[in-house]
Amino acid sequence: MIQQVSAHPNIYRIRVDLPDNPLQYLNAYVIKGTSGNLVIDTGFNRPECKRALCQGLQELGIRLQPDTSLFITHLHADHSGLVGLFAQAGCPIYMHPVDYQYLVDSQDGSTWKAAEDNFMREGMPPAEIKTQFANQARTFSPDPNFPVNAVHDGDCLHLAGCDLQVIHTPGHTPGLCCLYLPKEEIFFTSDHVLFDITPNIQVWYHMKQSLQRYLESLQKVRDLPVRLALPGHREGDTSIDGRIDEIRAHHDRRLAEICQLAALYPHSTAYDIAPHMTWSMRGKKWKDFPPTQKWFALGETLAHIEYLVDHGTLRCSEEQGCRYYDLVRKEP
């Protein structure tokens, strides 16, 4: 399903459904120029997504050939999964090198192994870690053997007849890059700013303090003049500053909640704390969470715990390979 979201320049959204995934669908954007096109993000590496993306491109009259470029905003498989289609056709592919390196490292499983070992130290039972092997982020990930044009913060790309500014916003992933059209005030926010849901913040082995970095990255784009914000999932909006303030407030509430829980349950692991937190899986108890959601929830809990430890609010002690947390002072 395609929808035109801007006439000058010509920008379309291809809705790529993500079956059995709470994100529901990915927005792949296409800037259609007179002498070339730009596609932003792809959907998972699975037949349903491939069909939706290819059908959308076909409806737009775009053939995959070297005058069409692909910009991958970040490493997550719902954004990068179908990169192989573009690589095979000789399309130039743009991505931040840190996220590209994660894709390369995940090829031999080392990225996932490091995450599993870490979650084990945070109290996740080994049986539950095993259930993660069916995680869609793993099963529908791309083949990372593609040539990449590395992009960095502040780069200006001239693609599909547009001047696009690369804004590196580490947090959701270490290498997430948004694209901004300064003249038109159009902002492709990817998963950095979402409007109907809150972007998930995890812990990463190449990036310490992901929540702190994320909050800094929110601030970095808060005052950008934006006429049209185009997010990676769900619907967009124009009030980017208002939404950023809401997301900030959400993380403040989470930090305060963890402080309360750490006071209530001293000397707990992150895995002990996570089930008591407020999650948006309405009506579902922690034990009924799908395994993937438990994984994301524990990662999100940990990102907040890491922030509190770094700010001296919580203390971490390690005993027999497991980490326990205690409250040092009441405020985040």
Ligand SMILES: [Zn+2]
């Ligand atoms: Zn993402």
Ligand SMILES: [Zn+2]
């Ligand atoms: Zn996403």
